[in-house]
Structures are given as C-alpha cells and as structure tokens.
Amino acid sequence: MRTRTRTVQVPGTHTINGQTMPVIREQQIVEPVPPRDWDVLATRAAVTVIVVLTTFSVVWSTVSIARLLGGGWAATLAAATFDAAWIVTGVIAYLVRHQPDRRAVVDRGGWALVAVTVIALGVEGWRTSGLAAACAGAAVSLIAKGLWWMFDRATRAPLSSDDRQWLAGRRSQLGAQRALLAMQRQVAREQAQVAELAGSTPPDPDRPRGSTQVDLDPPQVDPTPALESTPTQPSPAPTAQVTAPQVDPRSTRQVDPTPAPGRPELHAVPDQVDPADLDRARAVVAALRRDQIAPSTEQIRRRMGIGRDRARACWLAIQADEADPARRTA
Structure with a gap:
C-alpha cells in the first residue's frame, strides 16, 4: 500500500515559569494514499472532449449560417442562436433529470432545435460546395448533440417504478410548501400595506399644504362666572368715540359695534360661522x-x-x- 507524509498543525499548550499559553505545533503524519478513481478520471476526460467538440461545432455553425444569412455582425449573432438554443435545452434537461414527464418535453425540443441547425447547415453546404459538403457540415452539430445525449444516458441514475413514484410524491409535497410560502409572503405584504393605510390620518382640508402650524385648543371657559361681592351698578355710557368694526357682508352673525355697559369683551369670536x-x-x-x-x-x-x-x-x-x-x- 502506498503511503504519504503530510504536515498538520495541532493545537497545544506551553508552560514557562508557571505561565501556560496556547501554541500551535506542527506534526508529521503518515497516511495511506487512496487508490486512483478511474471512473472519475474517465468522466472528466469525456466531458472535456465533448465540451471541446461542442465549441468547434458552435464556431462552425456560426460561420456557416452567418455566410448563409449574408454576413455581417448581425448575421453572426443570429447564426450563434442556432447552436446556443439546443445547448440551453441540454442544461434544462439536466435540471429536470429526475422528472420524466418534463424531461421528455425538453428532449423533444432539443432535438427539434438540432434539426433546424442541421437543415440550415445542409442548405449552406449545398449552395457552396455540393451534396458531400452539405452532409458533412450538417453532421457537426448532430455529432455534438448525440455525444451529450449518450453521456447523459450513460451517467443517469436508474430508478425503479416505485422509486420514481415516491420521488414524484415527495416533489409534489415540496412544491406545495413552496407555493404556500409564496402566498404567505404576498399576504404579509398586503397586510402591511393595509396596516400602513389604516394608521395614517386624513389631511386637514382647511390647512394650507406644507403648513407646520400646531393648533392649540383655546382655554376652557367656566360657563358659571364667579359672583361679585358687591352689586354692580350700571356704568354710564362711554363718551369716547368708538370706531365700528369692519363687518364682512357675507357674515351671517351680527356683531354689536358698541359694547354694552358692564360687559367686558370675552373672546374674539370669528365673524363667519356657518x-x-x-x-x-x-x-x-x-x-x-x-x-x-x-x-x-x-x-x-x-x-x-x-x-x-x-x-x-x-x-x-x-x-x-x-x-x-x-x-x-x-
């Protein structure tokens, strides 16, 4: 058995003059070397080769179809769409690899997109170099797609009928929980909006917009005045000239311009009261x-x-x- 020496750091303590402090010590350990996993190496090699061939296919298809579309940068972008489309379907097929019903739909769509690319490459090869070039050029994208399909079939985990049914039931439960969480988040947002609207007070229509004036209630007036200790005698009418106040003609409340004897002014009552x-x-x-x-x-x-x-x-x-x-x- 092959072994290897590895250096590891081990925590410990060191004491000097009765003072103990934590330290890190390095220690050499010998451990066995695990055997080489040829399955993993083969998988990595296969994926690397398929990725390289797919890159060649994308370049070839883009150049050929762009020439068919008349050339130019716009034609190149449109030509790159052909191979990019079926490559995306391969990624989607990997995401739904454990869902046979969805996987079948994605696989059919991927093969349909590859067929469109093959037809476009065949037309371009027939126009430029004849039948042989058309067949060879069209087979490039077909080979790349076929390699990915075979790699997926070879590495896909087999599931029995019972396992697939159990997995479908469990996936349905998790999907229901996810839908419920999404609905709860939506309801929480709506409740927060309702609470915000309910907590706000309507603006005062009589206050100017942007006003920051604070209204204070007038002082409470005792409706029962204190009785005076001595009887009040009517005072003579004042001889000073009193100027009549300006009365708004729209006011419905009449104000006596001459104060009554012995009745001091109480409050400045507004002129306009509905x-x-x-x-x-x-x-x-x-x-x-x-x-x-x-x-x-x-x-x-x-x-x-x-x-x-x-x-x-x-x-x-x-x-x-x-x-x-x-x-x-x-």
Whole structure:
C-alpha cells in the first residue's frame, strides 16, 4: 500500500515559569494514499472532449449560417442562436433529470432545435460546395448533440417504478410548501400595506399644504362666572368715540359695534360661522358633556369631520353664547 507524509498543525499548550499559553505545533503524519478513481478520471476526460467538440461545432455553425444569412455582425449573432438554443435545452434537461414527464418535453425540443441547425447547415453546404459538403457540415452539430445525449444516458441514475413514484410524491409535497410560502409572503405584504393605510390620518382640508402650524385648543371657559361681592351698578355710557368694526357682508352673525355697559369683551369670536355647523357643534358639545368628556376644538373636529379652523370658530361661538347670559346675571 502506498503511503504519504503530510504536515498538520495541532493545537497545544506551553508552560514557562508557571505561565501556560496556547501554541500551535506542527506534526508529521503518515497516511495511506487512496487508490486512483478511474471512473472519475474517465468522466472528466469525456466531458472535456465533448465540451471541446461542442465549441468547434458552435464556431462552425456560426460561420456557416452567418455566410448563409449574408454576413455581417448581425448575421453572426443570429447564426450563434442556432447552436446556443439546443445547448440551453441540454442544461434544462439536466435540471429536470429526475422528472420524466418534463424531461421528455425538453428532449423533444432539443432535438427539434438540432434539426433546424442541421437543415440550415445542409442548405449552406449545398449552395457552396455540393451534396458531400452539405452532409458533412450538417453532421457537426448532430455529432455534438448525440455525444451529450449518450453521456447523459450513460451517467443517469436508474430508478425503479416505485422509486420514481415516491420521488414524484415527495416533489409534489415540496412544491406545495413552496407555493404556500409564496402566498404567505404576498399576504404579509398586503397586510402591511393595509396596516400602513389604516394608521395614517386624513389631511386637514382647511390647512394650507406644507403648513407646520400646531393648533392649540383655546382655554376652557367656566360657563358659571364667579359672583361679585358687591352689586354692580350700571356704568354710564362711554363718551369716547368708538370706531365700528369692519363687518364682512357675507357674515351671517351680527356683531354689536358698541359694547354694552358692564360687559367686558370675552373672546374674539370669528365673524363667519356657518349656522349649520354651529347647530351641529352645539349637539356635539351636549353629547360630550353627557359622556363626561371635556369639549374642545379637537373633539368637535373629530366628531363633525371638519377642519380645525371651522371647529375652533364653532367652539368659540358656543363659549361666547354660554358666557354672555352668565355675565348679565352677575
């Protein structure tokens, strides 16, 4: 038995003055040489020869068919398609080598493409050099395809009928799992999109695009004012000249330009308040108070589905209406 010496690295430890450190030592080992695998060598040699002959076939077919097509770079590219097509079918046949039904379809397609190449080479040889050249030239691609076919038949693993049925059943199970995974990925993507859309809030139609202003609710006004300790006497009418405010003619709410005696200005109530919005806002405020929820601009906006500016105007108008009778009573 033949042997060979090989150097290997072995981990170990080395101690000096009581200090131990890890080290790597080299060690020579003798091992038997395995016998030469002639099957593997023969397979490599056969594959190498077939690849070289296939390369010659591709070159010959490309040059001949390009000459048949009139020459030029475009004709050369088109001619290379003939042999490249049946070579690709050989690769596909190897991928489906354990699936007889699919393999049969691929094999028929490969032989059909080889027949097309052989016909094209025969026509080109008949035109240039006669029948003998046509037959010899057409046989080049046929020989290359035949070598690959015989190599596949010789190296293909034989399977019994039971083995093929078991393999087909197992492949069906794996295919079902792969299809299920693809469907689950698709459903996960759709659920993520739905969650993203559900989590987003609709934009405010009354706010200008690109605005970053933050709306704050106005301070809550106690509808029941504190009673004064002394009775209030009506104050004389002011003698100062008061300029009437500018009233929008489109406004439906009339503003008294002259302040009443003893009634200070409470809030700057907006001039334009839609009566329909104001009625709905009063109903919303009443419902919030029944539910023991503090009314605010945001609560009115959410329940009415309007913009913040319209909700704020309604809330200020309601506060002013609730505060005025209390002031007169006081």
